[in-house]
Amino acid sequence: xxxxxxxxxxxxxxxxxxxxxxxxxxxxxxxxxxxxxxxxxxxxxxxxxxxxxxxxx
Amino acid sequence: xxxxxxxxxxxxxxxxxxxxxxxxxxxxxxxxxxxxxxxxxxxxxxxxxxxxxxxxxxxxxxxxxxxxxxxxxxxxxxxxxxxxxxxxxxxxxxxxxxxxxxxxxxxxxxxxxxxxxxxxxxxxxxxxxxxxxxxxxxxxxxxxxxxxxxxxxxxxxxxxxxxxxxxxxxxxxxxxxxxxxxxxxxxxxxxxxxxxxxxxxxxxxxxxxxxxxxxxxxxxxxxxxxxxxxxxxxxxxxxxxxxxxxxxxxxxxxxxxxxxxxxxxxxxxxxxxxxxxxxxxxxxxxxxxxxxxxxxxxxxxxxxxxxxxxxxxxxxxxxxxxxxxxxxxxxxxxxxxxxxxxxxxxxxxxxxxxxxxxxxxxxxxxxxxxxxxxxxxxxxxxxxxxxxxxxxxxxxxxxxxxxxxxxxxxxxxxxxxxxxxxxxxxxxxxxxxxxxxxxxxxxxxxxxxxxxxxxxxxxxxxxxxxxxxxxxxxxxxxxxxxxxxxxxxxxxxxxxxxxxxxxxxxxxxxxxxxxxxxxxxxxxxxxxxxxxxxxxxxxxxxxxxx
Numbered sequence: 001x002x003x004x005x006x007x008x009x010x011x012x013x014x015x016x017x018x019x020x021x022x023x024x025x026x027x028x029x030x031x032x033x034x035x036x037x038x039x040x041x042x043x044x045x046x047x048x049x050x051x052x053x054x055x056x057x
Numbered sequence: 058x059x060x061x062x063x064x065x066x067x068x069x070x071x072x073x074x075x076x077x078x079x080x081x082x083x084x085x086x087x088x089x090x091x092x093x094x095x096x097x098x099x100x101x102x103x104x105x106x107x108x109x110x111x112x113x114x115x116x117x118x119x120x121x122x123x124x125x126x127x128x129x130x131x132x133x134x135x136x137x138x139x140x141x142x143x144x145x146x147x148x149x150x151x152x153x154x155x156x157x158x159x160x161x162x163x164x165x166x167x168x169x170x171x172x173x174x175x176x177x178x179x180x181x182x183x184x185x186x187x188x189x190x191x192x193x194x195x196x197x198x199x200x201x202x203x204x205x206x207x208x209x210x211x212x213x214x215x216x217x218x219x220x221x222x223x224x225x226x227x228x229x230x231x232x233x234x235x236x237x238x239x240x241x242x243x244x245x246x247x248x249x250x251x252x253x254x255x256x257x258x259x260x261x262x263x264x265x266x267x268x269x270x271x272x273x274x275x276x277x278x279x280x281x282x283x284x285x286x287x288x289x290x291x292x293x294x295x296x297x298x299x300x301x302x303x304x305x306x307x308x309x310x311x312x313x314x315x316x317x318x319x320x321x322x323x324x325x326x327x328x329x330x331x332x333x334x335x336x337x338x339x340x341x342x343x344x345x346x347x348x349x350x351x352x353x354x355x356x357x358x359x360x361x362x363x364x365x366x367x368x369x370x371x372x373x374x375x376x377x378x379x380x381x382x383x384x385x386x387x388x389x390x391x392x393x394x395x396x397x398x399x400x401x402x403x404x405x406x407x408x409x410x411x412x413x414x415x416x417x418x419x420x421x422x423x424x425x426x427x428x429x430x431x432x433x434x435x436x437x438x439x440x441x442x443x444x445x446x447x448x449x450x451x452x453x454x455x456x457x458x459x460x461x462x463x464x465x466x467x468x469x470x471x472x473x474x475x476x477x478x479x480x481x482x483x484x485x486x487x488x489x490x491x492x493x494x495x496x497x498x499x500x501x502x503x504x505x506x507x508x509x510x511x512x513x514x515x516x517x518x519x520x521x522x523x524x525x526x527x528x529x530x531x532x533x534x535x536x537x538x539x540x541x542x543x544x545x546x547x548x549x550x551x552x553x554x555x556x557x558x559x560x561x562x563x564x565x566x567x568x569x570x571x572x573x574x575x576x577x578x579x580x581x582x583x584x585x586x587x588x589x590x591x592x593x594x595x596x597x598x599x600x601x602x603x
Contacts, residue, residue, distance in 0.1 A: 008201075009197075009201075010123060010127070010323075011122070012119075012123075012323055012324070012326075012327035012328075013320070013323045014319070014322070014323045014326060015319070016319050016322060018315060021315050021318050021319060021322070022315075024318075024322060025100075025318055028100045028103055028104060029096065029100060031099075031103070032095075032096045032099055032100070035092045035095055035096045036092070036096060038088060038089075038092045039089050039092040039093055039096065039147070041085075042085040042086070042088045042089035042092070043089055043150055043151045043154055044154060045081065045082065045085035046082055046085050046086050046089060046151055047151050047152075047154035047155040047158060048154075048158055049078055049081070049082045049085075
């Protein structure tokens, strides 16, 4: 126990479920919808090319 | 040449097409990474702003109870950890898209073999899920350990003067070494746990590949699948496993990002102990303060004030005296609304202190703490802190009303002199004068002074008293007095013991009654009196002539 001594949680620490955290984080990302759309499109292009290159070549 | 050899022309076309695709992929990759960097940067900016705003809005009990270094760690290190995991997550999204495309390709090659590959996925994700709880736990501890290191550094740097004075450099180094070693050990353990994830999942992947080779080989031998198609399947499945493994093994690291987000959100969501029931606009206050049956405690089992009653009239200068722990600072903390009281009522100009708009209310309170805090910047900027629109002429005129402005002329560059971090480039007396000037410029209705105990030279002392008189003339004042001159200048002295008022009156009356104040006077104040100084000098002179 000594190994983890003084590593207790603070009294204001809370436990959130993964879903709660993801939902809350999504609100921050949602503000950047335009840039995320660019990212998604670019991701599709990169992933498609990477996935097909092995098969084609 | 192309017309003579059609196969060569096809080769050229494929090569050119691949180069074109390569260029498009390069562009898309560049745009993707640029957008991701910007989005994550902006999200972290927002997260830090929100965390800092929440931290700044907490009441003083929050700061008294929690090490500031640990709070800093959440705003800086934890948000950074979240940023790194977000970048990782963006990469994983690309890999996930690749997985979907490859599943379609694999189905095109052979449905049965693809189903075998897909049957392995639940095992991989179950193993990842199993690591989740473990990973989350070690990551949380690792973050707390890093927060401890930050807190230790901050405390050591803040208190370095005291440490050096008491020759405790070695002790603070040992303390740092201890938390740093703990952080090292906890983070190594975190690394070990995370290092277990990939090999475990890799082993599962080999099992899957072995099954595909075995079943595919049998099928090829029986002619159910062409050898070429089997070979193509094996090449494609190899490409399929890589992002799947990435998705699974990074799952534990994603827990790191979620743990970091959890710590930051906990800070943002921490509830303030000071709760306003309404946000009434505060008119210009006359400064009447009334405590009615107020109960106050820092901890549930340690009452500081019980059924406490006190009325301070508008414009009155009230001095609070008493031994340490008598309740002087607690009264001030309640008037400034830095702490929440548990029972009774505090009224300011007849308005419930809990119903006021706090920003509005505090605008009318001028506070000078015992250790005046100055920010980095010039003396002028520090004086303007409460009223940024105060002109230099106005401040200069006011400064000249204190000791004819000699204190200001003693500064190397006058009002433009640098105060230094925490005002360390100024003497203690100068810091006190600047903090009093800050209140003078603010023109509050209520003045709260926790007088510094540090001695200053008689010349500076007289200038401080002049500044004080200027403030006291226009405000209701609560003075935690440590100087005889301040006690004498007050209209009324309240003597406190264990959170109760045991005596009150003016200096002469309290002294003549021979009670607790007289005892305090003989302990704290008498040596500051002119009579005492003159008697001491006479005694010293007599001793030297003997």
